Amino acid sequence: MADLFDSVLKQAVIENHAAEMAAIPSEAELAELYTFSDEHNRKMKKLFAADKRKTAVAFALRFSKTATAAAAVIVCVALATNPSVSAFFKDIFVKITSGFNQHEFNDDTIITIENFNHDLRPTYLPEGYRITFAYYSLISMLVEFNDEDFNLISLQYGLANSIAISVDNEHSEPHSILVNGREAVFYESNTEDRPSYFVWNIGGYGFVLSAQIELDEFIEIAESINIF
């Protein structure tokens, strides 16, 4: 009897919902009745823009297993023929391709899957940002921070000797920066709607920050992440 009532109820729910949906005026009719506030339109625009940036970050950041020794040699040879690039990235091997710079790290500290720390977080964030999303795999971590206007700061990190971090090089200019005395690479965005990137490694981890913030904010966030 419970199953029979359930079937009857289900049918009633479905038909009632269908009747409700059919009773809704058309979008065209409703567009004549309602307008949205500028504030709402701004927030929805930011929401979709934040989602777009998240997709762009994922597209630009491809975590993969480290290249073979032969490929690493090829990369080093390529760097040797371009003194300015090899001078920039002493402990970070950079493979320059069309559209992306791929970074592989030379880190003295070896972190294994077993002792990978998924809880590395910055103790400094620009005002108004709070954590809104976190995703982890065995060898990597993605954490996102948003403010109330849906501006996004994305932090990804992984095992330094097991990942490669690729960054868009078509819409940014690379600069060598020091973070806690170690070399880092700052990719300054040269378009208004794209984020800048900040790549560095320390303590066995490779990191990348993505956001539309100033360089000093990137440095402060990076330096506030306590590995030890």
Add this chain to the structure above:
Amino acid sequence: MFLILSTIENEQERRDIAALYEQHRHTFLHIAMGITHNKQKAEDAVQDAFVEIIKRKDKIFSLDCNHLRSYLVITVKHRAINIMRKYEKLSDTAFDELDYNLESGEEAVDEQVINKINHERLMALVNALDEKYKTAVEMKYILDFSIKDIAARLSISQENVKTRLHRARAQLKKQLESEVSANG
């Protein structure tokens, strides 16, 4: 290769969600206004709904066209209800769970009642359900969501979901039985 391929798919999904919003945004506002009767609160409900929809975009595109539209509408309704409850400072989550723990097992509906159920009357009673119960019922019967999925989407415990479904069914059965009894 995997990450490249998945992000291409995600880019397509993002465009579809933005397109969905543009195509139906006045409908969503209309749905929310029906609950909030306040434009600002209705806009907040639409924003909240799409924050949730974007978070679950990889799952919602597995729904067929009709279920997708239903899911979007139900999500907007749920967010509008949440806003009204926050505005009215109502908090009944703990109360729901307490009631579930106190009530014993569900009683079967009498066969005589089932045979005499007026279908249109049942639809009317479903329509008149408290919105928080109706949302859970719609997610279960229209979208075929599991208890776990409903709990995740409503941000309540699984026990609370069971309580709401139980109370909805109990309320409907009680009303039907009394009507059948009154009509003889």
